Amino acid sequence: MRVSVESDRCCAAGQCVLAAPDVFDQRDEDGVVVLLDDRPPADRHAAVVEAAQLCPAAAIALS
Ligand code: SF4
DSSP, X not given: OOEEEOTTTOOOOOHXXXXXXXXXXXXXXXXXXXESOSSOOGGGHHHHHXXXXXXXXXXXXXX
């Protein structure tokens, strides 16, 4: 699994961080998403899929 984020779309809702805190973080200054791991291990895939589904801005892409 490869993860990418479109920070221009991110509305800083933080749902991704709640779902997968080892893969996503938020910038201190404005809350915009920071991708910590673009190739998360298999045991994190379900959490990353959940994060992508929860993101209100559809800013997380998986391939
Ligand atoms: S859930 Fe989406 S909108 Fe919210 S911080 Fe994460 S990427 Fe940004």
